[in-house]
Amino acid sequence: MRFELTILGSGSALPTSNRNTTAQVLNVLERFFLIDCGEGTQHQLRKFKVSFNHINHILISHLHGDHFFGLFGLISSMALVGRDRALNIFGPPELKHLLQTVLKPQFEKTPFPINFHPLNQQSPDVIYEDKVLTVTAFPLKHTVPVWGFLFKEKPRLRKINPVKISEYNISIPEIQYIKNGAHIERNNQIISNEELTHDPLPPRSYAFMTDTLFSRQHRDLLMKTDLIYHEATFLHENISLARKTTHTTARQAGIFARETQIKHLLTGHFSPRYKNESLFETESREEFKYATAARDGDIIIWPYNQQKAFQLIRGNDQWELLINPFQK
Amino acid sequence: MRFELTILGSGSALPTSNRNTTAQVLNVLERFFLIDCGEGTQHQLRKFKVSFNHINHILISHLHGDHFFGLFGLISSMALVGRDRALNIFGPPELKHLLQTVLKPQFEKTPFPINFHPLNQQSPDVIYEDKVLTVTAFPLKHTVPVWGFLFKEKPRLRKINPVKISEYNISIPEIQYIKNGAHIERNNQIISNEELTHDPLPPRSYAFMTDTLFSRQHRDLLMKTDLIYHEATFLHENISLARKTTHTTARQAGIFARETQIKHLLTGHFSPRYKNESLFETESREEFKYATAARDGDIIIWPYNQQKAFQLIRGNDQWELLINPFQK
Numbered sequence: 053m054r055f056e057l058t059i060l061g062s063g064s065a066l067p068t069s070n071r072n073t074t075a076q077v078l079n080v081l082e083r084f085f086l087i088d089c090g091e092g093t094q095h096q097l098r099k100f101k102v103s104f105n106h107i108n109h110i111l112i113s114h115l116h117g118d119h120f121f122g123l124f125g126l127i128s129s130m131a132l133v134g135r136d137r138a139l140n141i142f143g144p145p146e147l148k149h150l151l152q153t154v155l156k157p158q159f160e161k162t163p164f165p166i167n168f169h170p171l172n173q174q175s176p177d178v179i180y181e182d183k184v185l186t187v188t189a190f191p192l193k194h195t196v197p198v199w200g201f202l203f204k205e206k207p208r209l210r211k212i213n214p215v216k217i218s219e220y221n222i223s224i225p226e227i228q229y230i231k232n233g234a235h236i237e238r239n240n241q242i243i244s245n246e247e248l249t250h251d252p253l254p255p256r257s258y259a260f261m262t263d264t265l266f267s268r269q270h271r272d273l274l275m276k277t278d279l280i281y282h283e284a285t286f287l288h289e290n291i292s293l294a295r296k297t298t299h300t301t302a303r304q305a306g307i308f309a310r311e312t313q314i315k316h317l318l319t320g321h322f323s324p325r326y327k328n329e330s331l332f333e334t335e336s337r338e339e340f341k342y343a344t345a346a347r348d349g350d351i352i353i354w355p356y357n358q359q360k361a362f363q364l365i366r367g368n369d370q371w372e373l374l375i376n377p378f379q380k
Numbered sequence: 381m382r383f384e385l386t387i388l389g390s391g392s393a394l395p396t397s398n399r400n401t402t403a404q405v406l407n408v409l410e411r412f413f414l415i416d417c418g419e420g421t422q423h424q425l426r427k428f429k430v431s432f433n434h435i436n437h438i439l440i441s442h443l444h445g446d447h448f449f450g451l452f453g454l455i456s457s458m459a460l461v462g463r464d465r466a467l468n469i470f471g472p473p474e475l476k477h478l479l480q481t482v483l484k485p486q487f488e489k490t491p492f493p494i495n496f497h498p499l500n501q502q503s504p505d506v507i508y509e510d511k512v513l514t515v516t517a518f519p520l521k522h523t524v525p526v527w528g529f530l531f532k533e534k535p536r537l538r539k540i541n542p543v544k545i546s547e548y549n550i551s552i553p554e555i556q557y558i559k560n561g562a563h564i565e566r567n568n569q570i571i572s573n574e575e576l577t578h579d580p581l582p583p584r585s586y587a588f589m590t591d592t593l594f595s596r597q598h599r600d601l602l603m604k605t606d607l608i609y610h611e612a613t614f615l616h617e618n619i620s621l622a623r624k625t626t627h628t629t630a631r632q633a634g635i636f637a638r639e640t641q642i643k644h645l646l647t648g649h650f651s652p653r654y655k656n657e658s659l660f661e662t663e664s665r666e667e668f669k670y671a672t673a674a675r676d677g678d679i680i681i682w683p684y685n686q687q688k689a690f691q692l693i694r695g696n697d698q699w700e701l702l703i704n705p706f707q708k
Contacts, residue, residue, distance in 0.1 A: 065456065065457075066457055066461070067426075067457075069426060072423075090453075091422070091423075091449075091450065091452070091453035092419065092423055095400075095419075095420055095423075098395075098396075115486070116485070117456040118453075121419075121449075121482075122419065124419070124445055125418075125419035128445040129393075129395075150481060150482055153481045154445075154478055154481075157443035157524055158443070158445055196485055
């Protein structure tokens, strides 16, 4: 029942020796979503041991190169290793034509189907849904159209109290109804669902927001999300540059996290002009204590039971993330 | 007076942890030519400490992704670091449209001029020429149009014997004529150029040939080239696969080198199906003893004086390349 994020690239437009351009993989119960795909993403997948065969869904936030130039090579490599399963790509409408144009000299037709899902809505919209999960795209503010993505487990079924099953001689078909919230009748009396069940564990959630100007537009949508990855391209001393280039500062990301009452903030998309990533972490924490500056290779593991701790794996180290107690 | 090759990627279509897709930089007297540009080339340039600011000419052999998918990111990064000098790109005609399409969402116009030079000739043709160098493109045989590239220093001027300058009281304007091969007249006698000068050092040369089916088509053009980088995607046990996919085996590359009487053969574009690169080296050497299987990061240095040795720098090691004595 994994819910797990791997950071493949936490840098901004110019890759550096320890920070690649944007890409990350979210694993929700063995559904692997690749979110953005900067140049070298296939190399990072290999380095951080995420098989690209698992990826059936790729979400591209916008058409700046540091968010999608790795897509061409990844698709080519998928073809080379004999993929035949369909690949779903969600992205700005023009991406479809770009892909066709670039891949054409190589493949008249890729050996596996590519289902392209254009993002063009101007308000939050569910772009993916299955039994356990929804993904909502929501527009951000940048120099070109950009979308953020919210991943949310569906509310889980109520947990039936096993003692009650024998006490009321509950049948198997009844169990399913009860898990969905139904009351039952015994001897002309209503046995309430509350008596039969416990509250389920709360669903887990994650949101990805880069590139964007600082904006409160989607605060309600994102309220109490578990974890948000928010860009923090600049430190606040460069706020005018952030505004000019429609990016966010580490301080603003902290403000957003605090106001959205999330559990933990992960920042990234750092400009290479700053020597030390801890500057970003420190600045965000002045606004919201529960913040981490991402590094390439970071793995964040959501607990199945939300009372338990979030884990961060960084290289050979592993520790618990400090969680906003408001949300505990 | 450097003539120096840096291998940025010696792998074939699927990048591996130690072998990236095709790219290399040839430095001829501080003219830096980037030859092919697979995904991750800008990362390799950084890793192997070649500044991409030096690169004014990029040559793309063909439109398979492992030879050009890094071009989009490299151009974007050049723009980000404030390049304003023109960039010259030589490649198949369709590349121009591909570049425009992919870069359009990012730049309405790149901040520096891109001069695109289409390769479309069906016979060898000089595509670049300056005071010291010519570059000739020649068509190879693959599933799509491919060109190889021959870099050749121009013949050097004859070396004047300083003793003769005072002996015949040679003027400065005369020196230039003599270096170009002229005789002079003194007291109604002709003093032959042979008496006044020594032979110049022979010009240096390099050829790049990947991807291609084994072919003798350009043997005359390439005869006695100093060094050829020739693809050897397969071992000869897979000759039928090499033919089917229009590639060359390590044995065939060795045969080509022997028949072309070059000084040294460098092979690359190795399929990752083989565990051990020394297999390629051993197989080529059965045909032509003066062969090396390339590794990413290899640097080959031509001597200015061709009597001296070629150097290979590999990691912290450096050694002399074994040279075909026929050519010494």
